[in-house]
Amino acid sequence: MIAIGSDHGGYVLKQAVLEYLDENKIAYKDFGCFDENAVDYPDIAMKVAEEVAKGNFSRGILICGTGIGISIAANKIPGIRAALCNDTFSAKYSRQHNDANILTLGGRVIGPGLAVDIVDIWLREEFTGGRHKTRLDKIAQIEKHYWKCGGEK
Numbered sequence: 001m002i003a004i005g006s007d008h009g010g011y012v013l014k015q016a017v018l019e020y021l022d023e024n025k026i027a028y029k030d031f032g033c034f035d036e037n038a039v040d041y042p043d044i045a046m047k048v049a050e051e052v053a054k055g056n057f058s059r060g061i062l063i064c065g066t067g068i069g070i071s072i073a074a075n076k077i078p079g080i081r082a083a084l085c086n087d088t089f090s091a092k093y094s095r096q097h098n099d100a101n102i103l104t105l106g107g108r109v110i111g112p113g114l115a116v117d118i119v120d121i122w123l124r125e126e127f128t129g130g131r132h133k134t135r136l137d138k139i140a141q142i143e144k145h146y147w148k149c150g151g152e153k
Helices: 008-023 041-053 068-074 088-096 112-124 131-148
Strands: 002-006 028-030 059-064 082-084 102-106
Touching: 002 008, 002 041, 008 028, 008 059, 008 102, 008 112, 041 059, 041 068, 041 102, 059 068, 068 082, 068 102, 082 088, 088 112, 102 112
Parallel strands: 002 028, 002 059, 059 102, 082 102
Antiparallel strands: none
Protein backbone atom coordinates (compact mmCIF):
# COMPACT_ATOMS: atom_id res chain seq x y z
CA MET A 1 0.00 0.00 0.00
CA ILE A 2 1.21 3.49 -0.87
CA ALA A 3 1.12 6.52 1.45
CA ILE A 4 0.68 9.72 -0.54
CA GLY A 5 0.56 13.39 0.34
CA SER A 6 1.13 16.85 -1.00
CA ASP A 7 1.08 20.47 -0.04
CA HIS A 8 -0.97 23.03 -1.98
CA GLY A 9 1.78 23.38 -4.61
CA GLY A 10 1.57 19.68 -5.38
CA TYR A 11 -2.18 19.23 -5.02
CA VAL A 12 -3.06 19.33 -8.74
CA LEU A 13 -0.29 16.92 -9.69
CA LYS A 14 -1.30 14.61 -6.84
CA GLN A 15 -4.76 14.35 -8.40
CA ALA A 16 -3.20 12.99 -11.62
CA VAL A 17 -1.14 10.49 -9.61
CA LEU A 18 -4.22 9.40 -7.66
CA GLU A 19 -6.08 8.85 -10.94
CA TYR A 20 -3.20 6.64 -12.15
CA LEU A 21 -3.24 4.66 -8.87
CA ASP A 22 -7.01 4.21 -9.10
CA GLU A 23 -6.86 3.10 -12.76
CA ASN A 24 -4.18 0.53 -11.90
CA LYS A 25 -5.93 -0.65 -8.73
CA ILE A 26 -2.96 0.29 -6.56
CA ALA A 27 -4.03 0.72 -2.94
CA TYR A 28 -3.12 3.99 -1.23
CA LYS A 29 -4.00 6.30 1.62
CA ASP A 30 -4.05 10.05 0.99
CA PHE A 31 -2.61 12.02 3.91
CA GLY A 32 -3.59 15.41 2.45
CA CYS A 33 -3.79 18.12 1.56
CA PHE A 34 -7.29 17.96 0.11
CA ASP A 35 -7.53 21.28 -1.71
CA GLU A 36 -5.32 24.14 -2.89
CA ASN A 37 -5.42 26.10 0.38
CA ALA A 38 -1.93 26.76 1.72
CA VAL A 39 -0.46 24.15 4.08
CA ASP A 40 3.07 23.59 5.34
CA TYR A 41 4.84 20.76 3.47
CA PRO A 42 6.81 19.55 6.55
CA ASP A 43 3.53 18.55 8.21
CA ILE A 44 2.50 16.35 5.28
CA ALA A 45 6.02 14.97 4.81
CA MET A 46 6.21 13.94 8.45
CA LYS A 47 2.87 12.10 8.35
CA VAL A 48 3.76 10.09 5.25
CA ALA A 49 7.40 9.47 6.19
CA GLU A 50 6.57 8.26 9.70
CA GLU A 51 4.04 5.79 8.32
CA VAL A 52 6.53 4.44 5.76
CA ALA A 53 9.33 4.27 8.36
CA LYS A 54 7.04 2.32 10.74
CA GLY A 55 6.35 -0.20 7.96
CA ASN A 56 2.64 0.61 7.77
CA PHE A 57 3.07 1.39 4.06
CA SER A 58 5.52 -0.19 1.62
CA ARG A 59 6.35 3.13 -0.05
CA GLY A 60 5.30 6.76 -0.17
CA ILE A 61 4.85 9.53 -2.69
CA LEU A 62 5.14 13.20 -1.70
CA ILE A 63 4.55 16.24 -3.89
CA CYS A 64 5.18 19.94 -3.28
CA GLY A 65 5.84 22.81 -5.66
CA THR A 66 9.42 21.82 -6.45
CA GLY A 67 9.69 18.47 -4.67
CA ILE A 68 12.75 19.80 -2.84
CA GLY A 69 11.32 20.99 0.47
CA ILE A 70 9.12 17.96 0.99
CA SER A 71 12.09 15.69 0.19
CA ILE A 72 14.30 17.45 2.73
CA ALA A 73 11.58 17.18 5.39
CA ALA A 74 10.88 13.49 4.71
CA ASN A 75 14.58 12.62 4.84
CA LYS A 76 14.74 13.87 8.45
CA ILE A 77 12.79 10.77 9.53
CA PRO A 78 15.13 7.85 10.35
CA GLY A 79 14.81 5.05 7.81
CA ILE A 80 13.51 7.23 5.02
CA ARG A 81 15.25 7.45 1.67
CA ALA A 82 13.21 10.05 -0.21
CA ALA A 83 14.32 10.71 -3.78
CA LEU A 84 13.31 13.70 -5.88
CA CYS A 85 12.83 12.43 -9.43
CA ASN A 86 12.04 14.72 -12.35
CA ASP A 87 12.82 12.07 -14.97
CA THR A 88 12.31 8.34 -15.52
CA PHE A 89 16.03 7.50 -15.39
CA SER A 90 16.30 8.89 -11.85
CA ALA A 91 13.11 7.08 -10.83
CA LYS A 92 14.48 3.75 -12.07
CA TYR A 93 17.84 4.06 -10.34
CA SER A 94 16.48 5.59 -7.14
CA ARG A 95 14.80 2.21 -6.64
CA GLN A 96 17.44 -0.13 -8.12
CA HIS A 97 20.49 1.46 -6.49
CA ASN A 98 19.17 3.51 -3.55
CA ASP A 99 16.10 1.52 -2.48
CA ALA A 100 14.22 4.81 -2.21
CA ASN A 101 11.10 4.27 -0.14
CA ILE A 102 9.58 7.68 -0.87
CA LEU A 103 9.32 9.35 -4.28
CA THR A 104 9.07 13.12 -4.32
CA LEU A 105 7.83 15.16 -7.25
CA GLY A 106 7.59 18.85 -8.09
CA GLY A 107 4.06 19.89 -8.98
CA ARG A 108 5.32 23.12 -10.55
CA VAL A 109 8.25 21.43 -12.28
CA ILE A 110 6.83 18.49 -14.23
CA GLY A 111 3.51 17.82 -15.93
CA PRO A 112 1.04 15.05 -15.21
CA GLY A 113 2.08 12.81 -18.12
CA LEU A 114 5.71 12.71 -17.04
CA ALA A 115 4.72 12.37 -13.38
CA VAL A 116 2.63 9.29 -14.13
CA ASP A 117 5.49 7.76 -16.15
CA ILE A 118 7.87 8.40 -13.24
CA VAL A 119 5.46 6.90 -10.70
CA ASP A 120 4.85 3.86 -12.93
CA ILE A 121 8.56 3.10 -13.26
CA TRP A 122 9.29 3.85 -9.61
CA LEU A 123 6.58 1.47 -8.42
CA ARG A 124 7.68 -1.35 -10.75
CA GLU A 125 11.41 -1.24 -10.01
CA GLU A 126 13.02 -3.24 -7.21
CA PHE A 127 16.24 -2.82 -5.24
CA THR A 128 19.09 -4.80 -6.80
CA GLY A 129 21.15 -5.15 -3.62
CA GLY A 130 24.77 -6.24 -4.04
CA ARG A 131 27.27 -3.39 -3.79
CA HIS A 132 24.36 -0.99 -3.34
CA LYS A 133 23.34 -2.73 -0.10
CA THR A 134 26.79 -1.99 1.35
CA ARG A 135 26.31 1.70 0.57
CA LEU A 136 22.86 1.79 2.12
CA ASP A 137 24.25 0.10 5.23
CA LYS A 138 26.79 2.94 5.47
CA ILE A 139 24.02 5.52 5.16
CA ALA A 140 22.11 3.73 7.93
CA GLN A 141 25.19 3.89 10.15
CA ILE A 142 25.47 7.65 9.59
CA GLU A 143 21.81 7.99 10.46
CA LYS A 144 22.19 5.92 13.64
CA HIS A 145 25.22 7.91 14.70
CA TYR A 146 23.46 11.25 14.43
CA TRP A 147 20.22 9.94 15.89
CA LYS A 148 22.18 8.70 18.92
CA CYS A 149 23.83 12.11 19.21
CA GLY A 150 20.50 13.90 19.22
CA GLY A 151 21.21 15.39 15.81
CA GLU A 152 24.29 17.24 16.96
CA LYS A 153 27.80 16.54 15.76
